[in-house]
Amino acid sequence: MTDASRKVIVLAAGGTGGHMFPAEALARELLARGRAVALVTDRRGHAFGDSLPEVPVHRIRAASPGGGIAGRLKAALQMGLGLLEARALLRRLQPAAVVGFGGYPSVPTVYAAAHAKIPALLHEQNAVLGRANRMLIAGARRLAVAFTTVARIDEGDRAKAVQVIRTGNPVRPAVxxxxxxxxxxxxxxxxxxxxxxxxxxxxxxxxxxxxxxxxxxxxxxxxxxxxxxxxxxxxxxxxxxxxxxxxxxxxxxxxxxxxxxxxxxxxxxxxxxxxxxxxxxxxxxxxxxxxxxxxxxxxxxxxxxxxxxxxxxxxxxxxxxxxxxxxxxxxxxxxxxxxxxxxxxxxxxxxxGTADAASSLADAVLGMLGAGAGTNGANGNHHDHNADSIAKGAAE
Known part of the structure; x- marks a missing residue:
């Protein structure tokens, strides 16, 4: 195992199931491939719990913009403190990459990664780029998506070097x-x-x-x-x-x-x-x-x-x-x-649909690092498209 492959891959996700489940599915796939994984969420976010005890959980401050000026100021303060915490955490972990799954708790960590020139990949579960991912896409190297077209990808971001790959959205193993x-x-x-x-x-x-x-x-x-x-x-x-x-x-x-x-x-x-x-x-x-x-x-x-x-x-x-x-x-x-x-x-x-989105997502992360992607699942439903085909006509 090379020094690079020993480095941890940090997953940053909001605490809701829509963000956390894809993160858990990717964590399982990366662990199966021998990679170390850590999760970063906010203080309210649910972690993987007993299902993946080998994944350390780090909590930082984050908040969604609240109503009114006071709410927005409070959220900005929390996000600022979260950014300081994320920068200190990444300096300590020295990760190979950061993967963001959306939700405001992902913002400080992915933003800190982009600032530190750490490769960052975003995963978008919906057909509209989420607000957190819209804030972060300029600093990402890759955007993994579930839908064939994704709205709210800015024309300027499409012109940048971010690579858009359709991996699908991971489902539970039982599904x-x-x-x-x-x-x-x-x-x-x-x-x-x-x-x-x-x-x-x-x-x-x-x-x-x-x-x-x-x-x-x-x-x-x-x-x-x-x-x-x-x-x-x-x-x-x-x-x-x-x-x-x-x-x-x-x-x-x-x-x-x-x-x-x-x-x-x-x-x-x-x-x-x-x-x-x-x-x-x-x-x-x-x-x-x-x-x-x-x-x-x-x-x-x-x-x-x-x-x-x-x-x-x-x-x-x-x-x-x-x-x-x-x-x-x-x-x-x-x-x-x-x-x-x-x-x-x-x-x-x-x-x-697809059953191997977690495998395709792991391929996208490791491919970003120049590592061997490994094989896809037996269902053979890997999706890979360029940015034009994903974002075609989708900017709003």
Missing amino acids: AARRTSPYAAPAGNGPVNLLVMGGSQGARVFSEIIPQALARLPESLRARIHLSQQCRPEDLEEAGAALSGLGLGGLELQSFFRDVPERLAACHLAVTRAGASTIAELTCVGRPAILVPYPHATDDHQTANARQLAEAGAAWLVPQPDFTAETLAARLGELLSSPATLGAAADAAHRW
Whole structure:
């Protein structure tokens, strides 16, 4: 092992799952390749915990800009202190590279790396470049993305030497294991497995609209539908009462599904939000979906995510204002009576997705350092595109 390969690779991530899970997936892949890894997050961020005890966690100060002048000043002070902490940490660790996963807690560390001329790679999970990554892209050598086009990449940044590579967004190992699960469209009068998920705690709009939409379907079709739906705990009783009298073929309501990979593999159609992790899991397994973007997502990135899948023929985008009982009932009736349409969308989703994003991401990091990239996963779905193809027409 060379001296360079002994150097630690620092991962900087915000504390939410959308940022932290890709960081954990990359950490596992780098550790498997014999590289040392450290995580930097803020004092509130969740670490990898007991799952990766060999990864040391360093916490620095960071904050998102708050409301009002006082909030912005407080955030600026925290970020300034975090930058000093990050500079001291990087001087001590002397890392080979820094990888930023977005979220404001990544900003001080990646900014300090760029200032110290340490190679930096950014990973963007959504179809719109996040605010933290927009702040940092000028100092990065590579930008790894999950979508085929990414908005909010500035023209000036596109003209610089930053290399844009489509690696995909890592999924949980249990989801990746379902990559080869074949899709069998519902046939004849057979059962239809309908999966409804609105994030980890469900979405209230789904709890309100799904029962009303199903009630509008013919009784013969309702009898075929086996519904698995996530609901917020406070909505479970009301949703259950509304659904129980519809004569469904099967009904299961929970506030949290612990077996999402199995449910994804078994479903014929999903109704979900359009967050980056949800998109990655749907397309890894290859399942058609009606996507209802969360309307208050930053920069409306969920709509951008959903639009790319819809344009690929893998999903149907329904903005929340249009997500009514009437429109959903019509869409469900149309789709569930057309197995060929569902099958084509499942195939398109599978082609779009990948199960080896963590491997591709590790390749991108080590390739930036001139190290051997190693091999991709057995699924052979490595994505690599230049900056023009990723950011084509995407600046806003």
